[in-house]
Amino acid sequence: MDIRTLACFVTLAEDLHFRRAAERMNLTQPSLSQRIRALETEVGARLFERDRRGVALTSAGVAFLGPARKAVEHANAATTQALRAVRGEVGRLRLGFTVIAFYGVLPEAVRSFRSRHPDVDVDLIEMNSPLLESALAAGEIDLGVLHPPLSTPDLVVHALPDEPLVLALPSAHRLAGQATIRVTDLDNEPFLLAPRAIGPSIYDRVIALFQAECLSPRVVQEVTPMTTLVGLVAAGAGVGFVTAGIARAARPGVVYRQVVPRPPALPMAAAWREPSLSASGRRFLELVETLIEASRA
Amino acid sequence: MDIRTLACFVTLAEDLHFRRAAERMNLTQPSLSQRIRALETEVGARLFERDRRGVALTSAGVAFLGPARKAVEHANAATTQALRAVRGEVGRLRLGFTVIAFYGVLPEAVRSFRSRHPDVDVDLIEMNSPLLESALAAGEIDLGVLHPPLSTPDLVVHALPDEPLVLALPSAHRLAGQATIRVTDLDNEPFLLAPRAIGPSIYDRVIALFQAECLSPRVVQEVTPMTTLVGLVAAGAGVGFVTAGIARAARPGVVYRQVVPRPPALPMAAAWREPSLSASGRRFLELVETLIEASRA
DNA sequence: GTCTGTGATAGGCAATTCGCATCAGGAGAA
DNA sequence: TTCTCCTGATGCGAATTGCCTATCACAGAC
Known part of the structure; x- marks a missing residue:
């Protein structure tokens, strides 16, 4: 028939x-x-x-x-x-991201994508970078937004704008009155930092920043994710670097200050598994690029 | 494809x-x-x-x-x-019938058919015999239940049991006290009868009944349908023959009596257009036959 | 009567579809 | 490693199917 x-x-x-x-x-x-x-x-x-x-x-x-x-x-x-x-107009987009990524362009991108492609189901999955790499490799998610460098082969990495780092410190802190803070001011300061296994890029950058001044941070606690770090800062447990995106979300008891010399920014990237990104993933990435362009102008 | x-x-x-x-x-x-x-x-x-x-x-x-x-x-x-x-299990059955037919086996047949074939839409259309013939010929209904003889060719006629005729008379009538009434008693009695154009079979039968006694009914009003005739009897407008089926539906002010010599029964038949009855119509007719068999036993 | 228009039928050509036999490449066992 | 098995893909000839052109049979209109 x-x-x-x-x-x-x-x-x-x-x-x-x-x-x-x-x-x-x-x-x-x-x-x-x-x-x-x-x-x-x-x-x-x-x-x-x-x-x-x-x-x-x-x-x-x-x-x-x-x-x-x-x-x-x-x-x-x-x-x-x-x-x-x-064409990526229907289907499912399984999107993995780090907490940090979700304080950037991602929420607006997801909102915009959903309104443009109502027939695509978007699954949002929050994980840290190493887990994201595994999930990508296993084909459990289509697209991940995370922090290079990646350790898994066969993943395509598409660079996104770096996230600048600023210092989070308790508003009652002795340095809170300064507009900018020198790295040397932080000598012997109780310091909060993500474990290197979770965030090698940010870890290495912070260590290098101190070493350039012949110093070494006094890490009193390894903490993850970065939003928890902000909570500990508010509780007076110490100071630590967070991305500008996270700093935009105001939190009582915490102030954010620029540091000189300026710490290297945290690299961000979208990643997917070879051989190809799903059509809806491609659509999403195009949208992210458009939003980045718009925010630059 | x-x-x-x-x-x-x-x-x-x-x-x-x-x-x-x-x-x-x-x-x-x-x-x-x-x-x-x-x-x-x-x-x-x-x-x-x-x-x-x-x-x-x-x-x-x-x-x-x-x-x-x-x-x-x-x-x-x-x-x-x-x-x-x-197989007549789904579809539509357009069923035409006279008022008289609907005081017989039809209501039970329709009820039973609907419960056995819930996926068949049954349209019930009440008309007098001549109009039923036209509707059948025009293909507007699948099956008609009416009174022979039919005047339209190309209609298949399937005989059903005759309906006996009884006399309806006002309960206050001088003859109401008798168990049976002789035709000769009805001489000069104001008589109600369906027009010959509508019901030639019943008309001719009644006239013949009187003529056998060298009489002729005094028709004071031609009335149709037969249920209206009963209403006029109740109002004292006269007497008239109705089918046993209609007589079963009791009505205040009206009594029904046997007549001798016994009047010929009113013929009933199912009819459909050549070449063939629709499957659902065939199913319905089989069901009617079954019910008639059951009532006979 | 002829003409017009209906759907059904016959024949021939082209494309499709089938199964059989076979190929190419990876996985797992010896 | 090498062999074997299993995967899905491919080539080919036979049979079938689908299409179109031409034609038929029949009914209604003029």
Whole structure:
């Protein structure tokens, strides 16, 4: 049973005229006759009553019409939906990200993506960078937003703008009054830092920053994620670097200050598994790029 | 696009294994490969990812699966429904009947039919016999229950049990006290009768009954339908014959009496247009016959 | 009567689909 | 490593299917 045959049936049921229906289906009248006859044989019931002065649906034909019409519609919809999926307009986008990433351009990007592509289900999964790499490699997520360098081969890395680092310190801190703080001011200061296993890039950057001044931070606690670090700062447990994005979310008891010399920014990147990013992932990435462009201007 | 091809796609999407899916579809693996390839070409999108260690749906394939499954289901349903319609299990039964017929076996038959064939829409249309004949000839109703003789050719007539006639008279009538009434008692009695154009059979029977006694009824009003006749009897406008069925519905102010010599019964019949009765009509008629058999026993 | 228009039928050509046999490449066992 | 098995893809000939052109049979209009 051919979808085209069903479409022929539906057309003939609407026109009740072989020649016109054939024309609408881009067929000749004998071909349509043959198809209908073959369909009737296959179904095992006469679907049309060919009277001398016209064509009419039999009761079997009436019963056949409804489902046949739906079958044709769904068959067409199948192709349409498949092509929409290729364009990334329907489907599922499993998006992994670090906490830090979600304090940047991501929330706006997700909101905008959802309104532009309402037929794409977006799964949001928060993980730290090493876990994101595993999830990408295992194919559990389509696209990850995390912090280079990556240790997993076969992942494509697409650089995003770095996140500058600022110092978070308790508002009652002796240095809170200064507009900018020198690294040397932080000597022997109780310091909060993410474990190197979780965030090697930020860890190494901070250590290097101190070493340039021949110092070494006094790490009193390794803490993750970075939002928890801010909480500990508010509790007076110490000071620590956070990204500008996290600093934008004001929190009572915490102030943020620039540090000189300026600490290197935290690299950000989108990553996906070879060989290719899903269409919806590509769409999302394009949208992120657009938003970054807009925020730059 | 073939329904079978879509079914192949669905099967493969479920098994994710060409050989097994091919077997389930009663095909060889190369044929299935070819069909899937052809389908992908027709759709214009890759639907399966043939990885080294297995087959997986692409996002386009996932989007294609839902509608494809529905298309297959509806295509199968179309055939099923058509065959059910042939057996009279789905569809529409347009049933015409006279008022008299509806005081007989019809209400029970309709109730029983509806419970046995809930997927058949039953249209009930009340008309007098001549109009029923026209409606049958015009194909506006499938089956009519009316009173022979019929004047329209090309109608098949299937006899049903006759309806005996009894006399309806006001309960205050001078003859109401008698158990049976002789025709001669009715000489010069104000008489109610359906017009001959509407009910020739009952008209002729009543006239013949009187003429056998060398009498002629004094018709004071021609009245139709028969239920209205009963109303006029209750109002004291006269007396008249009604069917036993109508007499069963008690009405204040009216009594029913047997007449001797016994008047001929009113013939009843089911009728339909050549060449054939619709399947649901046939089902209905079988049911009516069953009920008549049951009431006889 | 002829003419017009209906759907059904016959024949021939082209495309499709089938199964069989076979190929190419990866996984796992010896 | 090498062999074997299993995966899906491919080539080919036979059979089938689908289409179109030409034509038929029949009914209604003029």
